[in-house]
Structure formats: structure tokens, C-alpha cells
Amino acid sequence: MYDYNADDCSIEIGYSIARHFWGNGYAKASTKAIVSFLLGKPHIKSIRAWSHKDNKASRAVLLSAGFEESGVDGENIIFTRK
Numbered sequence: 322m323y324d325y326n327a328d329d330c331s332i333e334i335g336y337s338i339a340r341h342f343w344g345n346g347y348a349k350a351s352t353k354a355i356v357s358f359l360l361g362k363p364h365i366k367s368i369r370a371w372s373h374k375d376n377k378a379s380r381a382v383l384l385s386a387g388f389e390e391s392g393v394d395g396e397n398i399i400f401t402r403k
Contacts, residue, residue, distance in 0.1 A: 330366035331401075332359060336382075343378070352386045356402055371397040
């Protein structure tokens with residue numbers, strides 16, 4: 322977790338999984354857990370994340386954790402969860 326924005330009570334999350342662990346559900350499980358934890362905090366109103374537009378697996382992880390596409394920044398898709 323990083324980049325807490327006190328103005329809108331948002332925080333950015335990110336993850337990186339070693340290639341030999343891909344496909345085991347670790348990103349999905351850990352993302353859902355951290356989202357649940359963060360949204361349980363009174364000072365967190367929304368969570369931001371991003372994924373490269375070609376990274377279908379990462380985009381699927383974020384969508385499965387309840388994120389919605391909220392914009393584009395160059396080659397990246399921005400996601401938000403409230």
C-alpha cells in the first residue's frame with residue numbers, strides 16, 4: 322500500500338507475483354483480503370490500482386476484487402474500488 326491521498330481518502334495498492342507462482346490464485350486472494358481490510362478502515366473511502374492494458378490476468382484479478390475501470394493513463398488502465 323502506498324500513495325495515501327488525504328484529500329479524497331484514497332490509497333493505491335499494487336502487487337507483483339513471481340512468474341513460477343502465476344496461476345495459483347495468490348494475487349486474487351491477497352488482493353481481495355487487502356481490499357476488505359482497507360475498506361474496513363474509516364479513513365479509506367476508495368482504493369486505486371492500475372494494470373498494463375495487455376495484462377489480462379492482472380485486470381481479471383482487479384475486476385474479481387470489485388474494482389471498476391475508471392480511466393486510462395498511457396498504456397495503463399486505472400481501476401477504482403469504493
